Amino acid sequence: MNLTQLEYALTLERLGSFTEASKSLGMTQPALSLQIKNLENEIGISLFDRSKSRIEPTEQGLKFLMKASEIVTAGKQLKEYAITLGTEFSGTLRIGVIPTLSPYLVPLFADSLLTKYSDLSLEIHELLTEEILQQIRVGELDGGIISTPINRQGVVVTPLFYESFFLYQDKSKPYRTPPLQVAKIDLNELWLLDEGNCFRDQVNDICSFKEKQTHNQLSYHCNSIDSLIRMVDYHGGSTILPELTTLSLDSDQEQNLIPLEKKVREVGFVTRKMTGKEHLFELLNEEIKANVPSPMRTLNGREVVDPGIGEKWK
Template sequence: MTLNQLDYALTLWRIGSFSKASERLGITQPALSSQIKKLEEEIGIKLFNRNTSPIEITRDGQRFLERSQQILTDARRLINFSQELSQQYNDVIRVGVIPTLAPFLVPLFSDDLQKDYPEFRLDIHELTTENVVAGVRDGSLDVGLISTPISVAGIVFEPLFYEKFFLYMSFQPETKTHFDLQDISYDELWLLNEGNCFRDQINNFCDLNKIRQHKHFIYRSNSIDALIRIVDTKGGMTILPELSMLSLNEEQEERVIPIGGKPKAREISLIMTKHYDKQRFIDKLGEYIRKNIPRHMLSPQDYEIVDPQINIG
């Protein structure tokens, strides 16, 4: 029995197809089938029922592979620990980033980090909050960048910075220095699709139950850039996190207005497992993010931190 065989079996279990699993693993389908067969013969357990599509795991196979996942995770941690003893940043770090953050944050720090540590390899995955958390928990990601606070078993988070929310409008306000939430016309408000963590945060401080009830044109998007464009072309308004405003042109900046009342913001954090690996790498990543973020965003000041309403078991 080898760690590679366990990895192959776990990948096949997750994907449910020899062809897709072999493609993911970078080996041929016959090679994968042969390694699974050798593993089954050695342990004396039939792991998979090959007569179904997708391939189904047997009851004993599931129990075996659940234990195998822990063994494989521990083995990877041991390897990573040995790398921690090195003074070189010459490994890959797999980072999951939520879509409302990735296109605005990653360009800020990635070039500086790569310039100072050319062997430091970043593997960025743009994923939903739920998938970032799941990836960190199962070890397919080393670290995540999401909105917090969260309470998820086995996960800890380290706050990095705070993004205020602003209103972006299709017209330039002539007299208002701010816009109160109660004055927002929901018929004119464009938001991200349901289930998006950023939308859930907005829903936490703004009653949006009737947002789409009477609309004749509904645009379901998961992209903040797309929302900005739809406001520019169709009119109305949307709510933006602060970093996204760095991509606005001069004319668009004039159509940004603060939201009235106590400033509302989201907290952005690194998340990792309680006994996370590659600590030096994660610390270095956090250092370069903080270094390239506007300084006023590094502390919560007097902001009201909006709950991201993450509910993951």
Template sequence: MNFSQLEYLKALVQHGNFSLAAEKLKITQPALSLQIAKLEEELEFTLIDRRKRPLQLTPEGEVFYEKSVEILKLVNELKQVSFEMGDEVKGYLKVGIIPTLAPYLVHLFINKLNSDFPQLKIEITEQKTEEIIRQIKMGTLDCGILSTPVVAVGVIFERLFFERFFAYVSEKHPQFRKEKLDMDKITQEDIWYLEEGNCFQNQVNSICKINLQKEKSQNLIYRSNSIESLRRIVENQHGITFIPELATINISSELEELVKPISGQTPVREISLVTTRSNPKDRQITALKETIIQSIPKRMRQKPKGSVIDTNIKV
């Protein structure tokens, strides 16, 4: 058994088939199959159920894989020792950010991060909360930025900032002339919403107290994973959608009137950094965290008056 075989198994589990895993590892598929077979022969039990599509671990394989991931993470920690010994922040950081946050946050901090830490390379991917946490546990992401509270074991959360929720109201809607959106006077048919299973949409559902799972009684049903797509619908059609505070910063002056505070207790989402308890890239993650906090509007560093809306996510 060797570390390369463990890396091969990890790639195979991640990609679910031999050809994709071999391509990622830059080896041939027969070579990958041979190494997995050798590992199984040495262990004297089967790791992969090859009858399933995508491939799945056997019960014995799941136990072995969990331990092998822990070993690979320890090896990577040893590789990071040289970076941690010096004063300079450098290396490679893989970060996952939820899609309802990344388009509005990354451009605020990335130039400062590159300027302050030129030796630090950062790779950012947009992923849902559950996938970010899963990959952090596997070691394929170093940290994540997402909306909390979230119930999850094996990771820790550190609060970064708060965002208020705003309504984005069409000029054709009766409440467009109001200073604030009255939640008691909107109906299900008024609202354009994100695809279910998104933590932002879970929070919107809590704010609206409307069962958005029901079929809408209008000609166009538009389910999207993009807040920007929903904004375009509101601007050109009718109705209402909801946007986070950072999304309001770059709205053009001619569209600012479409942004409305929500009446009553202000709904708020909490944004946190998630990572593992013992992380070899603590210095790099701290640099990222501090840069983000310095780059956002000062008002968002403290919780505003209002209620933090639960994500209703358990991982």
């Protein structure tokens, strides 16, 4: 068994196809199949269920591949750490950021961080929470900025800041005195992100939905908060916004905001244990906290809403 074989197996797990994995690795499909079979023979278990159209790990295979991912990632991190010994704050940070944060948060800190540390590079990927966690697990990302808290095996969480929630309604609605009680929101007029977004799960939790809401003839599925804002502006109704989103509204739109009761979403940085880039993570996290509005840096007695992230790797 060697690191190359483990990388082959992890690539096959990620792509779910011998054809796609062999293309990605630059080798023939029979050669990849032989390497995987040799690995399975050596360890004495079947790593993959080949009976389905998409190749998937067996139960034992998934456990083995999780440990293999840690070993392969540690090998890569050792090389990266050796590079950082020559220049203290250098290298590349590959960071995943959820769509409800990325357009509003990244512009706040990216330029200032890279100006201070000219030997550092940032690679930002806008992805859903589970995609970020999966790519951290297999070593494709160094870390992620997501809604926390979470309890996921092998994941280290560093809270960064806390966002209040706001109701954003069309201008025809009468203004209501803040803070607004959630019970007074007309759920039938509320535009929501599509299923699979943790912010959607948080809104569900806040509003205690019993069933999916509809808007008469129009059903709109999206992953963009900006899209929801435009739907309210042009079609009416309302939506719920996290605080950073409100910083990009114009003065007319700001008149349509009403703060909700004291519930917040916690935003945190997540990564694996012992990556070798902890000193770079510290720079990143401090730069983020320095560039968000100061009231967002402390919880100050407010209640954190559950982001609805499960405890196990998918």
